[in-house]
Amino acid sequence: MWRRLGFLSPAISSSKRQNRIPESLKLVMLFATDAVKDDITASRRPFITFVLGGPGSGKGTQCARIASAFGFAHLSAGDLLREEMSCDSKKGKLIRDIIMEGKIVPSEITVHLIKEAIMSSSADRFLIDGFPRSEENRIAFETIIGVEPNLVLFFDCPEEEMVKRVLGRNQGRIDDNIETIKKRLKVFEMLNLPVINYYSAKGKLYKINATGTVDEIFEKVRHLFGSLRP
Ligand SMILES: Nc1ncnc2c1ncn2[C@@H]1O[C@H](COP(=O)(O)OP(=O)(O)O)[C@@H](O)[C@H]1O
Ligand SMILES: Nc1ccn([C@H]2C[C@H](O)[C@@H](COP(=O)(O)OP(=O)(O)O)O2)c(=O)n1
Numbered sequence: 001m002w003r004r005l006g007f008l009s010p011a012i013s014s015s016k017r018q019n020r021i022p023e024s025l026k027l028v029m030l031f032a033t034d035a036v037k038d039d040i041t042a043s044r045r046p047f048i049t050f051v052l053g054g055p056g057s058g059k060g061t062q063c064a065r066i067a068s069a070f071g072f073a074h075l076s077a078g079d080l081l082r083e084e085m086s087c088d089s090k091k092g093k094l095i096r097d098i099i100m101e102g103k104i105v106p107s108e109i110t111v112h113l114i115k116e117a118i119m120s121s122s123a124d125r126f127l128i129d130g131f132p133r134s135e136e137n138r139i140a141f142e143t144i145i146g147v148e149p150n151l152v153l154f155f156d157c158p159e160e161e162m163v164k165r166v167l168g169r170n171q172g173r174i175d176d177n178i179e180t181i182k183k184r185l186k187v188f189e190m191l192n193l194p195v196i197n198y199y200s201a202k203g204k205l206y207k208i209n210a211t212g213t214v215d216e217i218f219e220k221v222r223h224l225f226g227s228l229r230p
């Protein structure tokens with residue numbers, strides 16, 4: 001199956017940028033012992049799908065459809081961070097400032113939130129929406145949670161369409177403005193494309209053209225998940 005996905009995913013031009021792992025994350029990785037990993041993987045091996053794509057490419061919209069049609073639990077990294085951001089704490093303020101700037105929150109914070117969400121769910125299949133957004137995110141997940149995704153979806157959408165959708169989103173998000181979206185598009189290209197290339201090379205990537213109506217896009221997604229039987 002994965003070989004087939006690899007065949008379906010055309011190679012994406014690679015980024016020359018290197019992502020550096022910060023010292024703080026190296027420490028977390030050092031202490032991510034097997035005992036910690038076993039929290040999630042000892043009694044079960046959930047089917048994990050990462051859902052990637054630029055801001056406004058339709059990840060959240062399609063995840064909601066996949067979750068209800070195929071029984072996945074939908075974990076949005078952005079939603080988890082926004083929930084944490086609403087806390088009146090130093091960490092909440094840090095997350096708010098980073099999101100406003102269109103940058104990526106330190107991986108130890110995001111992976112911790114995802115880990116808690118997986119552990120408090122009894123689901124056997126997860127959509128992890130908007131993660132990993134950088135090589136640092138990806139490596140932190142693999143190290144701390146100790147599993148790799150079974151499948152990676154990439155919603156490929158032209159920039160002008162993404163900008164139009166984000167500006168029309170109307171959900172009161174602090175980052176849905178033209179200044180932040182411009183920064184987010186740069187960050188997407190610099191940090192997220194290398195992750196997409198990584199999974200493409202591993203034959204785990206399924207690239208979906210994200211233009212068209214929600215129904216048209218979901219038809220392609222439905223076809224993929226219908227053939228999976230996770
Ligand atoms: N295929 C589509 N065509 C037009 N608008 C869309 C489509 N898919 C999603 N949208 C709208 O675009 C906005 C961004 O979609 P969303 O699912 O939040 O994207 P993402 O999670 O990738 O940022 C939302 O207002 C959503 O209703
Ligand atoms: N893995 C992640 C996911 C989101 N974030 C932060 C930075 C992102 O710009 C914001 C919003 O992410 P979210 O996935 O909700 O955004 P979109 O649905 O793509 O518009 O959250 C992060 O730092 N790391």
Ligand SMILES: [Mg+2]
Nearest residue numbers: 059060078130
């Ligand atoms: Mg989203």
